Amino acid sequence: MMLQPIESLELLEPRIAQKGLTVWFTGLSGAGKTTISQAVYKKLIDQGLKVEHLDGDLVRQTLTKGLGFSQSDRIENIRRIGFVAHLLTRNDVIVLVSAISPYRAAREEVRQQIGSFVEIFVDAPLSVCEQRDVKGLYQKARNGEIQRFTGIDDPYEAPFDPEVICSTATESIEQSIAKVMNAIAIFPAR
Ligand code: ADP
DSSP: OOOOOGGGGGGGSOOOOOOOEEEEEEOOTTSSHHHHHHHHHHHHHHTTOOEEEEEHHHHHHTTTTTOOSSHHHHHHHHHHHHHHHHHHHHTTOEEEEEOOOOOHHHHHHHHHHHOSEEEEEEEOOHHHHHHHOTTSHHHHHHTTSSOSOBTTTBOOOOOSSOSEEEETTTSOHHHHHHHHHHHHHHOTTO
C-alpha cells in the first residue's frame, strides 16, 4: 500500500467546529426584528455558516399554528420556538429567532434552557412603530378590528439587560446589523 504524501495529511485535520448559538430578537411589531434578522441571516450564510431563521410570522403559520394571543398562548408560542431553537443550537447551528415574545420571564426561561443565547432588544418607540405600520396592523388595532395587539391593548415587557439594543428609530439599518454581527462574533462560546 502506498503511503500518503506528508503534505496531504493536513487536509485530514478537522476544521474548527462552528458552535451553536441562539440570537433572539424581541421587540414591538414594526420595530425592525425581521429586517435586521434577515440581513444578519444573509451575512452569516455568505460566511458559509449553518444558520436557521425562525421568524414569528412564519412560525405562527406552521409550528405554532392554532395558537392565539392570550398570555398563555403567547408563552406557549415562545416555548415551542425555544424548544426548536434549543435542538438546533445544540447541533451547532446559529439560530436567529425574530418574534415579539413580549414576556420577560418566558424569554428568560428559553435563555436558561438554551444556554448559548444572546438577546437583541429591537427598540423603537410605539409611536414610531405605529407610524411605520409595516403590515397595517396598528391601524386595525386602533380601529378595534383586532384585539390584544402588543403595545396597544396587550403588554410588552422590555428586557432589563439584553446583550444588544438596536435603537432603530435613531440608528441606520446598517448600524443595527453591525451591532448584532459584532455580538455574534464575540460570543464567548464561539
Ligand atoms: P418587525 O419584524 O419588528 O415587526 P419589520 O422588520 O417588519 O419589523 O419592520 C421594520 C421597519 O422599520 C422596516 O420598514 C424597516 O425598513 C424600518 N427601519 C428603519 N430603521 C431601521 C433599523 N435601524 N433597523 C431595522 N428596521 C428599520
